[in-house]
Amino acid sequence: MNRIAVYSSKGGVGKTATAVNLSYASAYRGKRTLLCDMDPQGAASYYYRIPIEGKFNKKRFLKGKCEQFIQKTAYPNLDLLPAHFSFRNLDIALDEKGNKELSSIFSTLKDQYEVLIFDCPPNMTLLSENLIMTADQVVMPIIPTTLSIRALAQSVHFFEKIGAKRKKLRAFFSMVERRKTMHTDTVRNYRKKKVFFKTLIPYLADVEKMGITREPVAVSRPVSPAAIAYDRLWMEVWKRRA
Ligand SMILES: Nc1ncnc2c1ncn2[C@@H]1O[C@H](COP(=O)(O)OP(=O)(O)O)[C@@H](O)[C@H]1O
Numbered sequence: 001m002n003r004i005a006v007y008s009s010k011g012g013v014g015k016t017a018t019a020v021n022l023s024y025a026s027a028y029r030g031k032r033t034l035l036c037d038m039d040p041q042g043a044a045s046y047y048y049r050i051p052i053e054g055k056f057n058k059k060r061f062l063k064g065k066c067e068q069f070i071q072k073t074a075y076p077n078l079d080l081l082p083a084h085f086s087f088r089n090l091d092i093a094l095d096e097k098g099n100k101e102l103s104s105i106f107s108t109l110k111d112q113y114e115v116l117i118f119d120c121p122p123n124m125t126l127l128s129e130n131l132i133m134t135a136d137q138v139v140m141p142i143i144p145t146t147l148s149i150r151a152l153a154q155s156v157h158f159f160e161k162i163g164a165k166r167k168k169l170r171a172f173f174s175m176v177e178r179r180k181t182m183h184t185d186t187v188r189n190y191r192k193k194k195v196f197f198k199t200l201i202p203y204l205a206d207v208e209k210m211g212i213t214r215e216p217v218a219v220s221r222p223v224s225p226a227a228i229a230y231d232r233l234w235m236e237v238w239k240r241r242a
């Protein structure tokens with residue numbers, strides 16, 4: 001089972017859009033996939049039209065039987081573990097060794113799924129730390145600006161601090177606007193670095209519209225360059241799996 005965390009300490013960089021579209025690409029390409037919505041705001045669950053069940057709470061989740069909370073999406077091979085508002089306190093429930101707890105919760109799913117994708121909340125809290133430790137690969141969207149490159153450097157430092165393997169961190173440029181000089185310059189300067197995937201995700205209204213269509217972009221607009229880019233990104237992620 002391959003566990004992929006879509007993570008950044010920053011909000012609004014395209015994590016949820018990425019988790020939603022990568023999980024779709026993974027399932028579409030035949031992998032039994034579970035998207036785990038770990039952000040209490042529940043945006044990934046919303047995009048897949050999965051209601052957040054009242055009964056689901058962190059206590060039950062931490063007891064290890066998360067299987068009962070999993071819901072089917074409208075697409076073959078793709079299930080979703082919805083977020084719950086109580087996840088906002090998951091941090092308090094987990095301690096520094098929480099990654100072992102999370103790892104064992106998720107490893108109960110190893111016979112059902114080949115791919116788990118975590119849509120992480122934006123911060124550097126214990127929940128993020130534990131998800132990073134649990135993941136085999138951490139995929140980080142970077143908007144091509146100098147500040148975001150700084151955030152990448154800070155994340156490398158964060159990885160070192162919590163003892164996570166630096167090797168599992170990968171980045172890609174997200175929401176790229178070719179008409180912005182800062183974007184094209186940053187992409188040119190950093191794209192060849194090993195930590196970066198080659199695929200760029202363009203800034204496109206098709207992705208923004210997912211809030212209205214509530215479908216992965218490959219479903220609402222299969223010909224969209226964004227749909228093609230997310231599929232390519234998925235292939236790179238899969239190829240570089242641990
Ligand atoms: N490639 C993209 N092109 C255009 N808009 C995007 C793109 N990726 C994300 N967005 C939009 O930007 C906002 C933040 O994206 P989101 O995926 O929710 O970020 P995060 O999960 O990091 O907070 C959302 O309104 C989303 O629709």
Ligand SMILES: [Mg+2]
Nearest residue numbers: 015016039043
């Ligand atoms: Mg999000």
